[in-house]
Amino acid sequence: MSAFVEKGKIWFNGKFVDWKDAKIHVLSHALHYASSMFEGARCYNTAKGPAAFRLDAHIRRLFDSCKIYRMPVPYSEEEFSQAVLETIRVNELKECYIRPIIFRGYHSLGVNPFPCPVECVIAVWEWGAYLGQEALEKGVDVMVSSWNRMAPNTFPAMAKCSANYINSQLIKIESMENGFAEGIALDPDGCVSEGSGENIFAVKDRKIFTPPLSSSILPGITRDTVITLARDLGYEVQTMRIPREMLYIADEVFFTGTATEIAPIRSIDRIPIGSNGRGPVTEHLQKEFFGILRGERPDRHKWLAYVYA
Numbered sequence: 682m683s684a685f686v687e688k689g690k691i692w693f694n695g696k697f698v699d700w701k702d703a704k705i706h707v708l709s710h711a712l713h714y715a716s717s718m719f720e721g722a723r724c725y726n727t728a729k730g731p732a733a734f735r736l737d738a739h740i741r742r743l744f745d746s747c748k749i750y751r752m753p754v755p756y757s758e759e760e761f762s763q764a765v766l767e768t769i770r771v772n773e774l775k776e777c778y779i780r781p782i783i784f785r786g787y788h789s790l791g792v793n794p795f796p797c798p799v800e801c802v803i804a805v806w807e808w809g810a811y812l813g814q815e816a817l818e819k820g821v822d823v824m825v826s827s828w829n830r831m832a833p834n835t836f837p838a839m840a841k842c843s844a845n846y847i848n849s850q851l852i853k854i855e856s857m858e859n860g861f862a863e864g865i866a867l868d869p870d871g872c873v874s875e876g877s878g879e880n881i882f883a884v885k886d887r888k889i890f891t892p893p894l895s896s897s898i899l900p901g902i903t904r905d906t907v908i909t910l911a912r913d914l915g916y917e918v919q920t921m922r923i924p925r926e927m928l929y930i931a932d933e934v935f936f937t938g939t940a941t942e943i944a945p946i947r948s949i950d951r952i953p954i955g956s957n958g959r960g961p962v963t964e965h966l967q968k969e970f971f972g973i974l975r976g977e978r979p980d981r982h983k984w985l986a987y988v989y990a
Contacts, residue, residue, distance in 0.1 A: 685806060689772040692764050692803035695756075697771055703802065710785035710797040715844035717784030718746035721939045722765070722902075724805070724988065726775040728976025732985035733769070733779065736762055738902045739939075740781070746840040747783055752799055754783060761801070762986070768803045769988050778808035778940070784843075808940070816862070817967065820947030820958055821936075823876070825925060826852040826864035830874040830897035838897040845899075852877040863936070865928070865949065868896040873923040879936035879944070880904035883928055884962045889918045896922060903937040909982065910969050916962065933960030943967045 691703040711717040722739040724731050740758050747754050756764070765779055782804075785797040828851045831838060836845055848866075856864035856877070865881060868874040873892050875881055880901040882891045889911050892898055911918050928934055932955045934946040943966055945959040959967075972978035973985075 689805075690768070692768045692801075694801055695764075697768075703804070705784075705800070706787035708790060709787045709800075710790065710794055711843070713790060714785070714792060714794065715842065715847075716750065716752070716794045716797070717782055717843040718743060718750065718752065719780060719782040719841060719843060722779040722781075723939055724769055724774065724777045724779060725974045725985075727974060727985060727987075729985075729987060731769060731775045731988040733765060733988065734939075734974065734986075735902050735906065735984045736765060736779075736986040738905070739779075740765070742841060742900070742902065743781055743783065746842060747799075749837050749840045750794075750842065752783060752785070752794075754801065755799060756801065761803075765803055765805075766986065766988050768805050772805055774805055774807065776807065777805040780804045780806075816944050817942065818959060820945035820954075821862035822860075822948045822951070823863045823865055823946055824856050824859060824861045824950050825928075826855055826866050826877075828852050828855065828864075828866060830866045830868050832869040833895070833897065839894065839900055841899060846878075849877040867925060868892070870922075871925065872896055873925060873928060874898055876936050876938075876941075879938040879941045881946075882907065882935050882937065883923060883931040884933035884935075884960060885927075885931050887916065887932075887962060889916050889962065890923055890927075891918070891920055892923050893920045901938060903939055903942065906970065906984070907937050907943065907966055910966055913981075914965060914969060928954070931955065933963050935963045935966075943970055 687700045690697040720739045720743045724733045740762050782802050785794045786800040788797040852864040863876050866874045874896045875898045908918050928949050929952050934954050936944045945963045947957050
């Protein structure tokens, strides 16, 4: 969980304001109709100094989300990326979570969003492991949720839109009230989709499987990173529809996400997965992933954007 310290500056429409002064009107369109697109990225303190991980990919996805919802952004992708790095510098942070959000502001109310101005905000703050540091090593217990992901042609799953996260909240609430750390949603056809805020992978006989975009998943940046790293390391990766029962008999299952990073799953619906802990493939991927972030391995894909370039 993330607790705000409420200090430092927030970038608000091109200007830095004090944390407590970053406010919007209660009749802003985004508050009533969820017309907001956001991103979650991380800055790591590498051996060469603070660096935002895959910032260009995150900003591209943010702009893609806005395009789907016909929300013109008054900045270029490069300007927005530079604003993120400047926000980290102004707040003098070495490691942080990065939350850019673009939303429809205050003008008039009604389903039609076009009269409302497009507002742009970037906030950064310190945030540790989303599911807890212990989860990265020992894994988490999860359940398959009774809530499915959205059907195609209802909500655009490829857009990181605030509206989609009402579904995520229902999945998260249900799992926590039943004593689990997280929930897994199925797609409209009953195949595996993703967690409330994470993509999911299964390992069987050292082959790695993950659901396709057509299973109503968000195209995760960390998901793409893990697919790339796995192939670099010689693993076969298949994108395919995954039946629910395949998770139970997998050798390993793990979540990926910007906040979650790479987190093993030790049980699903109280059924132990593999050795009931972190498996060797998951650990191998974690070592490669965090090795790049710490500068112990070459940044061969140029994923790091240094804050003090």
